[in-house]
Amino acid sequence: MSDPVLLDVRNLSVEFSMARSRMGLGPPRSLSAVSDVSMRVAAGETVGLVGESGSGKSTFGRAILRLGEVTAGEVFLDGQDMARARREDLARLRRETAMIFQDPYGSLNPRLTVRQAIGEVLYVHGKVGPGAAEARIAELLDLVGLDPALMDRRPGDLSGGQCQRVGIARALAIEPRLIVADECVAALDVSIQGQIINLLMELGQRMHLGMIFIAHDLAMVRRLCDRIAVMYLGRIVEEGPTEEVFKDPRHPYTRSLIEAIPEIDPARGLPSAPLPGEPPSPVDLPQGCAFHPRCPLARPECCAAVPPLVGPRAHRAACILAPGGRLNEAGGNLSETLSATPHERTMTC
Ligand SMILES: Nc1ncnc2c1ncn2[C@@H]1O[C@H](COP(=O)(O)OP(=O)(O)OP(=O)(O)O)[C@@H](O)[C@H]1O
Ligand SMILES: [Mg+2]
Structure with missing residues (x-):
C-alpha cells in the first residue's frame, strides 16, 4: 500500500441493544454486530469485504460512513476521527464519501427523473454553478456508460443495470474519495454484473478512489479487489492481498x-x-x-x-x-x- 492511507478504522465495534426475553426477565441483552474491527484503505485501493449473511458487513460499512451507529472505536478519514465527528465534520464526511446500495430501484426515488436525481446531489453539495448542471449530468451519465438522452426517464423506465449506473453516477456526483459499495451488483443479471464491475474498476483507477466492496461473490471480489477482508460473526478472521488469500x-x-x-x-x-x-x-x-x-x-x-x-x-x-x-x-x-x-x-x- 504505497498510496497514503485514506481511511483508517481502529477497533470499531457496533452493538445493538435487544429486547429482554419475552418474560421480561434477565439483564438487557446486546448483539455484537461488529467487534473490534480495524481496516485501512488507501486512495486508489479497493478492499473486498466478504462473509456469510449476518457477519456484519453492512453494519460495518454504514458505521464508517456514520450512516449507522458506532459503539466504540475510531474511524479516521485523512487523520480526522469521524466516529466522534460533529455536525460540520460530518458534512465533510458526506462530501467525501458515498455508498452504493444493492437494490438499484429501491435506492432511487421513483418520482424523480434521472436529471432530478443527479441534479439534487449536485445542488445539495454545491458542485455546480447556475446553468452548469445539465452539462455535468450529461458528463456523469457518459462516465457511467449511459446515454445522456435517458436524462428525462424515471427509474421505472430503466433496466436494473441502468438504474445501478444512475446510482453510481449519483455517488460520483459528489466527487467522493471513498465509496462503500454494498452488494451493489447482487440484484443484477450476471452479464450486467460483469459490466458494472468493469465500470467500478475503471472508475476506481481513473478517479483514484478508495473503495470497500462488500460482496458474497468471491470470484467477483477476486477480479476487482486489491485486498480482501473476511468477516465471521462481526470479526475479521483473515485479511491480505487478494491473490495471496485465494492461493x-x-x-x-x-x-x-x-x-x-x-x-x-x-x-x-x-x-x-x-x-x-x-x-x-x-x-x-x-x-x-x-x-x-x-x-x-x-x-x-x-x-x-x-x-x-x-x-x-x-x-x-x-x-x-x-x-x-x-x-x-x-x-x-x-x-x-x-x-x-x-x-x-x-x-x-
Ligand atoms: N438495526 C439493527 N438492530 C438489531 N440488529 C441488527 C440491526 N442491523 C443489523 N443487525 C444484526 O447485526 C448482524 C449483522 O448484520 P449485517 O446486516 O451487518 O450483516 P451482513 O454481513 O451485511 O449480512 P448480509 O450478507 O445478509 O447483507 C446480524 O445479526 C443482524 O441481524
Ligand atoms: Mg449486508
Missing part, C-alpha cells in the same frame, strides 16, 4: 468459502466438505474463536480466547493454527500444522 487461505473459514466457489477450478467439482451448519447467534457467541463449533480443524485450545489477527507481513489470520498463531510458530500452512499436531476431533468447550 493460500490461512483461516479454515476462508478456506471453506474459497472451496465452495465452483468457478475457481471447474475441474475440481463440488467442495469435498461444505461448511456444516449455520453461524451461531451473535447474541450468544461461543467462547474463544466464534468459528470453532463449525471448524473442521477445531481443538480444545480454540475455546480459550478470541485469537488475534496474526501473520507475516500483510496477510494475517485469526487462527491459532495459521502461520504466527499460538500453535503454529513454525509458520507452516494449515495442512502441515495439522499433520504435525494430531488431535481428537471431539470438542468440549
Whole structure:
C-alpha cells in the first residue's frame, strides 16, 4: 500500500441493544454486530469485504460512513476521527464519501427523473454553478456508460443495470474519495454484473478512489479487489492481498468459502466438505474463536480466547493454527500444522 492511507478504522465495534426475553426477565441483552474491527484503505485501493449473511458487513460499512451507529472505536478519514465527528465534520464526511446500495430501484426515488436525481446531489453539495448542471449530468451519465438522452426517464423506465449506473453516477456526483459499495451488483443479471464491475474498476483507477466492496461473490471480489477482508460473526478472521488469500487461505473459514466457489477450478467439482451448519447467534457467541463449533480443524485450545489477527507481513489470520498463531510458530500452512499436531476431533468447550 504505497498510496497514503485514506481511511483508517481502529477497533470499531457496533452493538445493538435487544429486547429482554419475552418474560421480561434477565439483564438487557446486546448483539455484537461488529467487534473490534480495524481496516485501512488507501486512495486508489479497493478492499473486498466478504462473509456469510449476518457477519456484519453492512453494519460495518454504514458505521464508517456514520450512516449507522458506532459503539466504540475510531474511524479516521485523512487523520480526522469521524466516529466522534460533529455536525460540520460530518458534512465533510458526506462530501467525501458515498455508498452504493444493492437494490438499484429501491435506492432511487421513483418520482424523480434521472436529471432530478443527479441534479439534487449536485445542488445539495454545491458542485455546480447556475446553468452548469445539465452539462455535468450529461458528463456523469457518459462516465457511467449511459446515454445522456435517458436524462428525462424515471427509474421505472430503466433496466436494473441502468438504474445501478444512475446510482453510481449519483455517488460520483459528489466527487467522493471513498465509496462503500454494498452488494451493489447482487440484484443484477450476471452479464450486467460483469459490466458494472468493469465500470467500478475503471472508475476506481481513473478517479483514484478508495473503495470497500462488500460482496458474497468471491470470484467477483477476486477480479476487482486489491485486498480482501473476511468477516465471521462481526470479526475479521483473515485479511491480505487478494491473490495471496485465494492461493493460500490461512483461516479454515476462508478456506471453506474459497472451496465452495465452483468457478475457481471447474475441474475440481463440488467442495469435498461444505461448511456444516449455520453461524451461531451473535447474541450468544461461543467462547474463544466464534468459528470453532463449525471448524473442521477445531481443538480444545480454540475455546480459550478470541485469537488475534496474526501473520507475516500483510496477510494475517485469526487462527491459532495459521502461520504466527499460538500453535503454529513454525509458520507452516494449515495442512502441515495439522499433520504435525494430531488431535481428537471431539470438542468440549
Ligand atoms: N438495526 C439493527 N438492530 C438489531 N440488529 C441488527 C440491526 N442491523 C443489523 N443487525 C444484526 O447485526 C448482524 C449483522 O448484520 P449485517 O446486516 O451487518 O450483516 P451482513 O454481513 O451485511 O449480512 P448480509 O450478507 O445478509 O447483507 C446480524 O445479526 C443482524 O441481524
Ligand atoms: Mg449486508
